[in-house]
Amino acid sequence: MGTIGLLNFIPVHVNQMPRQILLNVVNESDWTVYEQVKNKNIVGTSGNSSDFTLTFFAILYVGMALTASVVIIFSLISSYRFLRLNENKFSRKTKELYLALLHSLTFDAILGTILVMCPVFAVILSTFTSQYTPLVGIIGIRIVSLYQILINIILFYVVKPYRKSIVRKCRQLFIVSIALFS
Numbered sequence: 001m002g003t004i005g006l007l008n009f010i011p012v013h014v015n016q017m018p019r020q021i022l023l024n025v026v027n028e029s030d031w032t033v034y035e036q037v038k039n040k041n042i043v044g045t046s047g048n049s050s051d052f053t054l055t056f057f058a059i060l061y062v063g064m065a066l067t068a069s070v071v072i073i074f075s076l077i078s079s080y081r082f083l084r085l086n087e088n089k090f091s092r093k094t095k096e097l098y099l100a101l102l103h104s105l106t107f108d109a110i111l112g113t114i115l116v117m118c119p120v121f122a123v124i125l126s127t128f129t130s131q132y133t134p135l136v137g138i139i140g141i142r143i144v145s146l147y148q149i150l151i152n153i154i155l156f157y158v159v160k161p162y163r164k165s166i167v168r169k170c171r172q173l174f175i176v177s178i179a180l181f182s
Contacts, residue, residue, distance in 0.1 A: 072109045104158040115147040
């Protein structure tokens with residue numbers, strides 16, 4: 001059986017594998033390598049001891065994410081209750097600041113879940129099921145990298161004193177730059 005005959009037996013999903021692995025299979029005609037490629041053992045997704053490790057860390061990650069989400073939800077509910085029960089003891093400004101802080105923390109928790117936990121979980125799941133793990137990993141890392149930028153933007157938007165100070169600084173810089181160029 002020549003090179004062409006061997007290529008006919010390679011399954012369709014192997015076409016996405018790196019060219020060097022396929023060349024090794026074709027050139028060497030090593031049936032053990034071919035069987036590994038056919039059974040997907042080269043990428044380490046089936047029949048390996050790494051399956052247990054990946055499963056363990058996926059379950060651990062899901063458990064930690066669920067625990068953190070429950071703690072965050074409980075903390076937010078008790079903070080809103082505390083504000084409602086002590087509404088008469090606080091001044092109007094204190095209530096506004098406390099409420100702005102709670103809103104920013106809520107957005108922080110929601111954004112953290114969407115931009116950090118979900119992409120990481122998708123990358124973990126893709127190691128089990130997908131042949132496109134590098135692509136999912138790259139997209140996940142790019143989404144995770146947006147987290148810190150968006151958190152700061154939301155914090156400056158929600159908390160009014162921060163927003164006022166940013167607007168004041170921007171006006172000062174804008175006026176100074178106009179004065180320099182005129």
